[in-house]
Amino acid sequence: MANWYRLTKALVLATGLMTSAAHAQETVVWWDFLAGGDGVRMKQLISDFNAAHQGEIKIDATTLEWGTPFYSKVQTSAAVGEAPDVMTYHASRIPLAVKQGILQEITPQDWNTMGLGKDDYAAATWDAVTVDGKQYAVPLDTHPIVLYYNKDLLAKAGVLGDDGKPKGMDSREGFEATLQALKDSGVKFPLGSVTADGNFMFRTIYSLMGQQDGELMTGNEFLAGDNAEKLQNALSVLQDWTKKGLQSTYTDYPATVALFTSGEAAMMINGVWEVPTMTDLQKEGKLFEWGAVELPVIFDHPSTYADSHTFAIPANKGEKMTAEKRAAVLEVISWISRNSLLWATAGHIPAYAPVTASADYKAMEPNATYSSLTSNMIFDPKTPLAGIAGPIFDVMSTYFVPTLNGEMEPAEAVEEIKLGLEDL
Template sequence: MKKFLSVAMLSSVALLAIGAAQAKETVVWWDFLGGGDGVRMKALIERFNAEHADTIEIQGTTLEWGTPFYSKVQTSAAVGEGPDVMTYHLSRIPLGVESGALAEINPDDLASVGLTADKFATSNWEAAQVDGKQYAVPFDIHSIILYYNKDKLAEAGLLGEDGKPIGLDGVDNFTAALEKLKPGSEYAVSLQTSGDGTPWRVFYSLFNQQDGVFLSDDGTFLPDDSIPKAVKAVETMANWVEQGYAPAQTEYENSVALFTSGAAALHINGVWEVPTMTDLAAKGELGFEWGAVMLPTFFDHPATWADSHSFAIPNNAGKEQTPEKKAAVLEVISWMNKNSLAWADAGHIPAYTPVRESEEFKTMEPNATYSILADTAVFDPRSTLAGVASPVYDAVANYISPAVNGELEPQEAIEEMKADLQDQAD
């Protein structure tokens, strides 16, 4: 009898051990994050796994950024082979929903882990929705900002006592500032002037500062009363190149190099280049003091293009998540947002308001200085034709960039862009 009891007890212990092992959930994770973003995200995943060693393990995979990533998600979800959670640009949400690649996320489930609308900037939270339904949770706000060489601005009388630029708001004032900076630099301002990325982001910012409508509620691209505003935005950018303030036909990497080498006094680019500047400065390879601020207000009011890295759940065909898996995924999304101060180190603005308003973030520079743009950020049009690596980006490369470089008249560029996008939409 004693032997029987001993065997029974050992069997119970073994079963408990097996149950405990099975209780640990594995969360399959996909992202598209390379460079400094990738390094920081891998560090966050390692921290998460260490803190949840007995309950949840993230198994992360990094795939190629852009179209390859989104194509992979769509095809994998269609056959039930997608991950449990993934990073996703908010600008791609409409296409992801239309293609059936994204699962709706229940607001009650999000609320259970402290993720509610009041914890995010309104425009950011709503950019994760389609028809009022939630399909993602924002993780950051990344936008374009103005990088500046403090030494060159001081020489031109454009640096305030607080070390920040002065006299840059308004098209005329900005042009006057570029004229003052021109003698001391090869270029007054560097930015990508070929292709689609920065040209779209700058155009969309200037356009929205005039309350331009890129896509109306009835599906019309660039309605007639917004065309003059679009033309004015392109004319402003084209003037920088025509006057020699900015380089013509310049690729992204070269635009960065012009600033970091000291050849340009100003640089317009995304917040994601903050680590580049920080790292070069730390190595003593920058050669000047730098700073970064929100993009100037050229027209009627502040507005800056923005997108967000977010977390989404693929709509894996025939593979509904178990309650345990769903709980683990929600914990991953919640933990990442609540620990996003480390992600801000990559230049991003935390989407989660409690982190963005924390004392720790308020002392993080230059992020804290330009973080006010979270309240005036304008996200891409809510269209399946818009977003990263989309037909809208293609149209920018085909029409706006040539106009910026003097190869097309701005009016003609906007009219052709409108016709192209409308043809694809109809």
């Protein structure tokens, strides 16, 4: 109970409220959108928290549908004072949520109470939850895309380095040589990509723009200056891979995973959240030797698109959170952040730096190998138009699928994208 008393005491001293340290158990209503492998791990963390705080705090958790349904429900619920006490939230959606007025600020007092702060997070991750100098969420992780690879097939093709990683990762020419060698060795698809889903491919395309120091938004202008050219460059590379048979065509998300796990694709670009899939299959003896690394440098320098799962506190209209409830919520956020090594087994990179600096994390593979990309991460433009399932995603994804599959020229796609974005 020591942690609870310390938190309560700090809150009482900071606010000047008179309350007793002895009180009834607080129930914290929790919403998340976590399913699959990471959902299993979050449920375990919640169970562990409840066991460690028995009689003090209990998390009452509900998992809702990911994406637009989740965010729509949060918005409508907060408007009538029926949102949860705490919820998971994508960092990319925070600017819109702040504009809608549905998030409470995580105040300097809150950070002090939790014993967390700016120095505990990567600069890009901290910035992603900051709007106009205020923080509106606590980062739990970063979840970028990475390159998965089949060590057996790469070794057979002679493109597995002595370090156990793919050869040719430092240039477009080198990586394309690796893809071609895999094709020449008889591999059906050297690279599996989600080419039937423009929303997903936004992650890869934005990463390649970032490798050129490209920006989607400069001030309030979309694709200003030479940024349209940088987008065209990214699309041209990916279309070229498709035309040469180096990348899978019109492949949806489940099919991409299936191509890789069946050995039909030697490599795959996908999110770190697929690590549990690979880990579990290998434990069952159903998968080859595999690894995952940061994306290859196709242009000027490393850059990878990422988003963050965060913890946010809804601004429930007409409802004021008691000091005791807020202390309980902050304890939930702080405890799970500090115990996020288990969360790392879902493939995510914990945002709380002491966890990723630990010996246990550094021994965790492939996580430790690709976690270096945190110094090369780029997040969505900070605008209410961006974010998971947001308007920018929708406009751009419309043109990505035909372009990547060779049915539309990159220059034409960029022109249409720019017009569509300007209409926003």
